[in-house]
Amino acid sequence: MTCEESEKTILYFYGELDGAAKDLARSHISACSSCSAQLAVLAEACRYLKEARMEPGLSLTEKTLELALNARPRGFFEVLAFDWRQTIEAVAFTVIVAAGFASMENKNAVWKSDIENRLDAMEYGIYQLQSDNTSMWQADFNHRYSDLESGITNEANWQANLTNSGEEV
Amino acid sequence: MTDAELMDAFADGESDALGEIISRYKTPLFNYLLRITGNADVAEDLFQDVFVKIVRSPKAYGERFKFSAWLFTVAHHAAMDYFRRGSAQKTVALDGDAENQGLAERLVSGEPGPDQAVQNLELKRRIEKALALLSGEQREVFYLRHYSGLSFKEIAVLLKIPLGTALARMSRAAAVLRRELGDKELSA
Numbered sequence A: 001m002t003c004e005e006s007e008k009t010i011l012y013f014y015g016e017l018d019g020a021a022k023d024l025a026r027s028h029i030s031a032c033s034s035c036s037a038q039l040a041v042l043a044e045a046c047r048y049l050k051e052a053r054m055e056p057g058l059s060l061t062e063k064t065l066e067l068a069l070n071a072r073p074r075g076f077f078e079v080l081a082f083d084w085r086q087t088i089e090a091v092a093f094t095v096i097v098a099a100g101f102a103s104m105e106n107k108n109a110v111w112k113s114d115i116e117n118r119l120d121a122m123e124y125g126i127y128q129l130q131s132d133n134t135s136m137w138q139a140d141f142n143h144r145y146s147d148l149e150s151g152i153t154n155e156a157n158w159q160a161n162l163t164n165s166g167e168e169v
Numbered sequence B: 001m002t003d004a005e006l007m008d009a010f011a012d013g014e015s016d017a018l019g020e021i022i023s024r025y026k027t028p029l030f031n032y033l034l035r036i037t038g039n040a041d042v043a044e045d046l047f048q049d050v051f052v053k054i055v056r057s058p059k060a061y062g063e064r065f066k067f068s069a070w071l072f073t074v075a076h077h078a079a080m081d082y083f084r085r086g087s088a089q090k091t092v093a094l095d096g097d098a099e100n101q102g103l104a105e106r107l108v109s110g111e112p113g114p115d116q117a118v119q120n121l122e123l124k125r126r127i128e129k130a131l132a133l134l135s136g137e138q139r140e141v142f143y144l145r146h147y148s149g150l151s152f153k154e155i156a157v158l159l160k161i162p163l164g165t166a167l168a169r170m171s172r173a174a175a176v177l178r179r180e181l182g183d184k185e186l187s188a
Helices: A006-013 A019-031 A033-052 A058-071 A076-082 A084-168 B003-011 B015-037 B040-056 B067-084 B103-108 B115-132 B136-148 B152-159 B163-187
Strands: none
Touching: A006 A019, A006 A033, A006 B163, A019 A033, A033 B115, A033 B163, A058 B015, A058 B040, B003 B015, B003 B067, B015 B040, B015 B067, B015 B136, B040 B067, B067 B136, B067 B152, B115 B163, B136 B152, B136 B163, B152 B163
């Protein structure tokens, strides 16, 4: 059966009472079998927990420290100073990539001029074709026009001849 | 240096200060997590998580709290998150099963010797068994009080419960231990 004063006994056991409250608790415990038994149980349990505690290994401590330091938020310059190796690698990578782009730019110029040349040639060809077609069409037109013109002329001459022959009769 | 001074030093860039903090609290913090989770591997993981969270905001606790109160608050939340994630199903029970030597046995086991030693060993096993019978709430208060060194008032603030509730849980924990161990065992 738990005594009504058990909570005060607990506070007394853990040293959280002082002055008059402490004296009162001490007096009560000495007169209460339930509270004194509770004290004995707590004392035994705490003694056991101290004996049975496990010591974390050195590896856990070192690993925790390493993880925690890496997780710490850092300023910009601190990042550069601490991660110097990574900084050098980053700069080297940037230089390599920039050089690569520079060389590709030249290749692009050559490639580009080749394409442009081909486009120019193609454009010229189309122009030539258009020009040829135009010439052909023009020539055809001229030819037909001259035919037509000849036809009209012949017709006119024939009409003229007809008129003249009619007057002679 | 005090804990606050060490944390200030760490916040100012002194990495050694963090090493000192870890050394100071490694045993009580690790054993608290071990007792709460019942699994040494989980306790190690949570141990690391706690300090990672601590360093991400080294001045978060401000001047209102003791560093130890903040440390164990973070540890308590880490343990609760672990249980909430449902990972607790994978935890080996503290008293173990037939196949695995339980953590309790590892904590208690020792070389057989004279009768006194055997009697002590048996008592230790009974204490371990009694501790395993504590409810989650009783365990929380009991182990926090033992390992953190915080007062019941500080523990009540940490757990966000009234002081009376914290004391009541502790009283019930003591009653469980007393029922399992019996008055005669301890007086022998």
